[in-house]
Amino acid sequence: MRYRIFIVLAILTAFFLTSCEKDPTDVGSNLLPPDDFINLVTVNSTTDNWLQNSKSFQGDAENFGRSKILLLGNHSGISSSILINTFIILPDSVFTALQADSIIVQSAWMELQPIYSWGDSSSTLDLSAYRINQYWQHDNFNSDSLNLLSYDNNNIASQVQESDSLVTFNLDISIVQGWLNARVDTSLPKNYGILLKSIGSDKIMGFPAANGIAFGALSKLNIQIERPGKYIDTLSTIVIREDVHVVEGALGTITPDKILLQAGLLGRGYLNIDMSKIPKYSVINKAELSVHYDSLLTEFGTPISDSIEVALFSDSLNLQIIDSTIAPIFLIQNGSYFNGDVRSIIQFIVNGNQNYGFRLKLSNEERAVDKLVIDGSTTNIDANKPKLTITYTGTK
Amino acid sequence: MQINLNLQLHIPVLNRNYMKILNKIILFVFLSINIFASGGSIYSRFGKGDVSNFYFARQMAIGGGGASLIGGNNIFVYNPASIAGIKLTRIETGLQTYGNNLTTNTQSVYYSKTLFSGFAIALPIERSLGIAVSFGIVPVTNVNYAVKQSITNPIGDDYNLTLEGSGGISKIFLGTSYRLPFGWLLGAQYEYYFGKIDYTSKLVFSEISSYKNAGFTNSNGHHGMGANFGLISNDMSSIFGSESISDFRIGAFFNYLANLHTDSTFTAIASDGRVDVVNGSALTKIPYKVGVGASIKFSKAYLFTLDFLYQPWSQYEISGIRSVNLTDYTKYSLGFEYKNNYSRNLNFWERIALRAGLSYENTQYTFNGEGINQYAIHAGVGIPVTFSNNLDIGFMAGVRGTKSNNLIKEYFYKLDVSVSFGELWFVRQER
Numbered sequence: 001m002r003y004r005i006f007i008v009l010a011i012l013t014a015f016f017l018t019s020c021e022k023d024p025t026d027v028g029s030n031l032l033p034p035d036d037f038i039n040l041v042t043v044n045s046t047t048d049n050w051l052q053n054s055k056s057f058q059g060d061a062e063n064f065g066r067s068k069i070l071l072l073g074n075h076s077g078i079s080s081s082i083l084i085n086t087f088i089i090l091p092d093s094v095f096t097a098l099q100a101d102s103i104i105v106q107s108a109w110m111e112l113q114p115i116y117s118w119g120d121s122s123s124t125l126d127l128s129a130y131r132i133n134q135y136w137q138h139d140n141f142n143s144d145s146l147n148l149l150s151y152d153n154n155n156i157a158s159q160v161q162e163s164d165s166l167v168t169f170n171l172d173i174s175i176v177q178g179w180l181n182a183r184v185d186t187s188l189p190k191n192y193g194i195l196l197k198s199i200g201s202d203k204i205m206g207f208p209a210a211n212g213i214a215f216g217a218l219s220k221l222n223i224q225i226e227r228p229g230k231y232i233d234t235l236s237t238i239v240i241r242e243d244v245h246v247v248e249g250a251l252g253t254i255t256p257d258k259i260l261l262q263a264g265l266l267g268r269g270y271l272n273i274d275m276s277k278i279p280k281y282s283v284i285n286k287a288e289l290s291v292h293y294d295s296l297l298t299e300f301g302t303p304i305s306d307s308i309e310v311a312l313f314s315d316s317l318n319l320q321i322i323d324s325t326i327a328p329i330f331l332i333q334n335g336s337y338f339n340g341d342v343r344s345i346i347q348f349i350v351n352g353n354q355n356y357g358f359r360l361k362l363s364n365e366e367r368a369v370d371k372l373v374i375d376g377s378t379t380n381i382d383a384n385k386p387k388l389t390i391t392y393t394g395t396k
Numbered sequence: 397m398q399i400n401l402n403l404q405l406h407i408p409v410l411n412r413n414y415m416k417i418l419n420k421i422i423l424f425v426f427l428s429i430n431i432f433a434s435g436g437s438i439y440s441r442f443g444k445g446d447v448s449n450f451y452f453a454r455q456m457a458i459g460g461g462g463a464s465l466i467g468g469n470n471i472f473v474y475n476p477a478s479i480a481g482i483k484l485t486r487i488e489t490g491l492q493t494y495g496n497n498l499t500t501n502t503q504s505v506y507y508s509k510t511l512f513s514g515f516a517i518a519l520p521i522e523r524s525l526g527i528a529v530s531f532g533i534v535p536v537t538n539v540n541y542a543v544k545q546s547i548t549n550p551i552g553d554d555y556n557l558t559l560e561g562s563g564g565i566s567k568i569f570l571g572t573s574y575r576l577p578f579g580w581l582l583g584a585q586y587e588y589y590f591g592k593i594d595y596t597s598k599l600v601f602s603e604i605s606s607y608k609n610a611g612f613t614n615s616n617g618h619h620g621m622g623a624n625f626g627l628i629s630n631d632m633s634s635i636f637g638s639e640s641i642s643d644f645r646i647g648a649f650f651n652y653l654a655n656l657h658t659d660s661t662f663t664a665i666a667s668d669g670r671v672d673v674v675n676g677s678a679l680t681k682i683p684y685k686v687g688v689g690a691s692i693k694f695s696k697a698y699l700f701t702l703d704f705l706y707q708p709w710s711q712y713e714i715s716g717i718r719s720v721n722l723t724d725y726t727k728y729s730l731g732f733e734y735k736n737n738y739s740r741n742l743n744f745w746e747r748i749a750l751r752a753g754l755s756y757e758n759t760q761y762t763f764n765g766e767g768i769n770q771y772a773i774h775a776g777v778g779i780p781v782t783f784s785n786n787l788d789i790g791f792m793a794g795v796r797g798t799k800s801n802n803l804i805k806e807y808f809y810k811l812d813v814s815v816s817f818g819e820l821w822f823v824r825q826e827r
Contacts, residue, residue, distance in 0.1 A: 024542035024558060025505045027498050028438030028804050031763065032543065036441075036559050038597045038612060042551055281673040283610035283666045285599070286552070343608060344668060351671050391552060393599050393610035 040285060043277065044389040046382060051274040054376035054386065056259050058251055059266030059361070060320050065138030068212030069367035070219075070245045071264065072127070072196055073204035075119030076299070078249035078264060078369055080204055081146065083136065085193025086221045087239040090183060094235070097227050098184045104226045108176040111220045112167040116206025118301035118369050125167060126200035129157035131175050132192040138244040146246045151195050167205070176223055193242065204301075204369050210240040212367075219243075247369060257378040258294060263305060263362045264369035270319060271377070272357030273388045278350050282392040287346040289331060290339035291360075292384040297373035305370040306333045307363040312345050313356035322359055323348075330363055338374070346390060435507040436496055436540035438804055439761045439768060439797070441561050442721040443712055444593065444618075444682065445539035447760070449705060449727065450474060451514045452490045453814040456790030457776025458731025459753025461703025463689030464628055464647030466581065469778075469786055470816050471516040473534055473569065474687070475626035475649040476583030479518045480526035480573035483818075484784055489515040490814030497807040501799050509540060513812055526575025530585070531568075538564040539593050553605040558598045565591035565618055565656075579630025583649075587622040589656060589682075598665075611665035612673075618680060620656035624649060633692070643693040651685040658714065678715040683708045701731035701753075709760035723762040729755040735778065749778035751790070759796065763803055770796040776812075784818030 045052060071080035090098070097103045133150040156172035171194070179191035208216040223235045247264035254260040259269035271291075278284075289310060308331040314323035322328075326348045331338035342358075349355045362372060375384040440446045450460040454470045462472055466481030471488045490513040497506045516532030542560040549555060571585035598611035626649035633644040662674040689703035705727040712722050735749035736742060753774035761768040772794030779787040790812040797805045 024435050024544040024560075025503065026543050026545045027500055027503045027505045028541070029543040029545055029559065030802055031438050031804070032441055032559055036595065036597055038557070038599060038610070040549060040552070040555070040599065281664045281671060283599075283608075283612075283664050285601075285607045285610055341606065347666050347668065391607065393612075 038393050040391055041394055042389065042391045044387060045273050046385060046387050048277065050277065050388070052272060052377040052386060054259050054269060054271045054378075055256070056251075056254055056261075056267060056269055057319050059268050064247070064366045065141055065244045066211055067245065067366045068209055068215055069116055069206040070209045070243055071116070071204050071206050071247060071367070071369060072245065073119065073125060073198045073201045075202055075204050075369070076252070076371075078204065078247060079198075080245050080247045080264065080369065081198075082196040082207075082243070082245045083132065083138075083141070083146075083149075083193060084196065084219060084243045085132070085136075085191065085241040086219070086237050087241045088179065088183070088191070088221065088223065088235060088237050089239060090180075090235070094225065094227075094233075095184065097230075098180060101181075102227055102230075103180060104228065105173045105177040105180065106224045106226050106232070108171040108173055108221065108223045109168055110171060111217075111222065112207045113165065113217045113219075114167055114205045114207060115216045116301055116303065116368060117203055118299070119201075119203030121203060121302070123202035124200075125160065125162050125203070125205060126198050127157055127160045127167070127169055128155040128197050128199065129169065129171065130154070130195045130197070131156055132195055133189070134192060136192065136242065138242045141244045141246065143246050143248050146248075149195070156194070157196075167207075171221075180223070180225075206301075206367065209243050209245075209367075252371070254297075254373065257376050257380070258297065259291075259360065259374045259376045261308065261360060261362050261372040261374065262369070263365045263367075263371075266361075266365065267371075268319075269360035269374065269376075270313075270357055271360055271386055272355070273386065275346065275349060275355060275388070275390070278346075278390060278392060279394045280350060280352060282350055282394045284343050284347040284350060284390060284392050286389075286391040287341060287343045288339055288389045289329075289342045289358075290337050290387045290389070291331065291374045292337050292386075294373045294375060295336060297371075299371040301368050301370045304333070305362045305364050305368055305372060307331060308338045308372070308374075309361050309363040309365075310340070310342055310345065311359045312348065313359055316354075316356050319359070323353075323356075342388075346388075350392075435505075435542040436494075436509060437498070437796075437806060438541045438543065439759070439806075440539045440541050441595075442719060442761055443709060444537040444680075445561075445564055447537050447707070447725070448513075448535045449685075451516070451534045452488055452816075453776055453788035453790030453812040454751065454778060456792055456810065456812045457751035457753060457774050457788070458699075458701055458733055459703070459729035459755045459774050460727070460792075461687075461689050461701050461705070461729035461731055461753075461755075462691075463626075463649055463687045463703050464645040464691040465689075465701065466628060466645070467518065469784070469818060470788070470814075471518045471530065471532070473514070473516055473530075473532065475628065475647050476530070476569075476571040476585040476624050477573050477581040477626035477628040477647065477649070479528040479530045479571065479583065480575055480581040480628075482518045482520045482528045483523065484820055485517070485519045486816060486818045487515075487517045488814055488816040489513075490788075490812055492810060492812040494810050495808060499799065499805050499807065500802070511535065511538065513814065524575075526573055526581055528573050530571040530573075533566060533568045536565045536567050536589065536591070540564075553601050553607050555599050555601045555605075555607070558596075558600060560596045560598075561594065562596075563591060563593035565589055565593075567622070569624070571624070581626075581628040583624075583626040583628075585624040587624060587651075587653075588619070589622060589653065590619045592617045608667040609665075613661075613663045613665065615661045615663065617659045617661075618656045620654050620680075622651065622653035624651040626650075640695050641692060642696055643691065643699070645692075646688070646690045648688040649686070651687075653682045653684065656680040656682060679713075681711065681713040683711045697734055697736055699731075699733040699735070701729075701733075703727075703729045703731070705729075707760070712760075721762055722760050723758075723767060725758065725760040727755060727757045729753060731774070744780075747780045751776040751778065755794075757796075764801060766798065766801050766803060768797045768803070770794055781815075786816045788812075788814045788816065790814070
């Protein structure tokens with residue numbers, strides 16, 4: 001009896017296990033109501049004559065304390081200065097000798113590795129250095145902070161040598177001697193670092209900052225010391241306590257049909273394209289934003305700024321606030337255009353959020369001074385206007 | 397009349413071997429519930445889907461009718477008056493597997509699925525008065541279809557368009573019966589209907605495409621109440637004046653639904669999340685159902701049934717709007733069962749019940765004036781596991797629809813396995 005039932009169960013199990021998931025086909029699709037079907041629709045702001053407007057504006061003062069590159073030089077009315085404070089690591093023997101006042105600084109020089117350039121590359125850097133006399137820190141250090149900074153007026157840099165791969169200059173050994181002595185005598189002025197300026201050059205160079213170790217070798221302070229009758233040694237320090245650069249200057253003027261994006265001076269753009277023709281709650285499959293840049297007015301650095309960051313404003317009046325709930329998108333250079341997929345921003349708007357417009361800025365704004373001029377909404381050439389191409393699946 | 401409900405719960409001690417067998421059956425049934433499938437009849441897109449008009453294997457095996465049958469070793473949810481014949485507390489549950497080959501003039505596709513066919517429990521309260529109560533949950537409708545089209549996009553990446561429907565309506569019922577004068581049986585069930593049906597449309601690109609997928613889902617949740625009233629006559633076989641004829645009965649039931657409350661949510665599905673677009677509610681009118689049937693037994697072993705079922709689906713409405721693809725439903729069924737007089741002296745094979753049936757339906761579906769009809773043959777067996785417990789197997793195979801006018805012809809089978817446990821739960825205390 002038991003076995004008969006088990007045999008029956010085994011046969012039935014085979015039947016039930018034949019239930020399986022098959023890939024559907026289109027059999028019967030002709031019978032389904034038309035409203036069940038959904039289609040792709042592709043539109044673009046140029047062909048469909050969507051309203052748009054654009055303008056340039058300057059962002060609020062921002063601190064470049066976390067920049068991965070330090071900028072130094074002058075070009076086209078823009079100047080940049082570097083503040084840097086290195087920590088001098090002392091071996092115990094040197095520290096003991098300092099306490100015995102038996103260490104003499106024979107020479108001191110700094111090494112900087114250039115990784116960026118903007119302007120006349122053939123121009124010389126014309127570097128000068130000044131001892132800083134007060135405590136400072138990189139966070140929130142800006143041009144106002146620089147104006148209030150206390151530093152010596154005399155240039156302590158000499159014998160500046162510059163090549164494509166290295167910039168070196170000597171420092172006044174008495175200043176460096178004072179920094180070493182202050183390590184053992186706290187009554188002496190402390191080492192607050194130096195301020196680097198470049199007045200006469202026609203270029204701006206960039207060097208790795210403490211945050212930019214991945215970009216190249218950090219700036220180095222080398223000190224040759226002598227303990228008379230004992231040894232001569234070289235201390236090399238790449239431990240940077242603080243570093244920052246400050247860019248100063250005025251944004252250039254630009255006609256209303258252009259948008260000026262200026263790294264370093266926070267030159268940014270506002271672009272608003274009317275998307276009201278997209279049915280609310282459509283699902284955006286793809287959305288490409290494309291902008292054309294004016295190669296005659298644009299001045300790239302080396303390496304160039306190859307991307308524009310696009311974010312969504314969260315206020316119709318205050319252009320300093322972006323919507324932090326939606327991540328920015330990057331437009332990548334492609335010939336004479338910058339374009340990228342802004343699907344997530346468009347979907348955010350189509351889902352019922354307000355369209356306050358896009359904020360455009362160079363993605364390397366804090367570590368470069370490139371000037372990018374793009375054609376705006378009122379440019380005479382329609383093909384050069386900012387263009388938004390959207391593919392969506394709509395409801396019926 | 398006084399009903400003495402002084403009862404004592406009696407926990408039966410079954411033979412240990414049979415308990416193991418039953419445990420294995422239960423385990424098999426519930427493990428099988430985890431096997432599902434997608435894709436099925438496109439016709440289920442319309443109305444509330446395919447309607448379940450019979451539950452459990454025995455009813456399937458005799459053609460899906462049985463309005464005049466009195467439950468003995470089985471629970472007939474079909475007609476609530478049938479539980480008056482319950483002698484033991486009875487629990488019945490089952491599982492159904494369904495295979496369907498959809499064919500057109502140029503294509504065919506096969507789908508299969510497994511469904512829970514319901515659970516019911518019936519308790520005799522006062523046998524002399526035919527008082528019993530029943531409770532359970534059974535499926536009422538089922539929506540299960542899927543189509544996929546490959547779309548060539550002239551200005552972008554190609555994609556697949558998938559349209560799917562899934563879900564259905566089920567009901568929980570609570571019923572009772574009573575023996576009227578002259579031996580007629582009356583039954584009534586309170587029913588609560590509930591369920592969710594989703595209709596989804598999806599655009600799917602390849603994984604390497606720069607386009608993101610999109611989809612929309614229209615989700616409808618239903619709930620409402622209804623009632624089922626049934627009547628079964630007494631044994632009228634004496635009118636034939638033959639000892640070989642017995643159990644001639646007629647039966648009828650009327651199943652009424654109040655309007656279902658339907659809550660709809662329309663959701664847009666993007667690659668970075670879902671957005672509920674629209675929420676709404678409506679009233680859905682499911683038409684009533686009425687069934688009549690007759691049964692007769694020869695030589696106390698050969699049972700014949702004849703049934704008719706009617707449901708005017710042309711009156712189906714949602715928010716006052718009727719569907720052009722629904723028409724009135726009718727079903728004719730003929731059933732047969734051979735079951736020897738049960739005696740402990742019979743061997744296993746002699747105690748097996750054999751069943752067969754035929755059915756013809758004018759289904760509720762219609763397209764451009766062309767109705768969708770169904771023909772089916774039925775068969776099954778009832779295997780007595782113990783004196784009061786059975787394993788019933790029902791099988792049905794048929795054809796539905798037509799290939800003309802670009803419609804679909806379906807060749808389908810259904811296999812239902814039900815288990816019915818009968819136990820003595822309540823013992824009247826002797827005073």
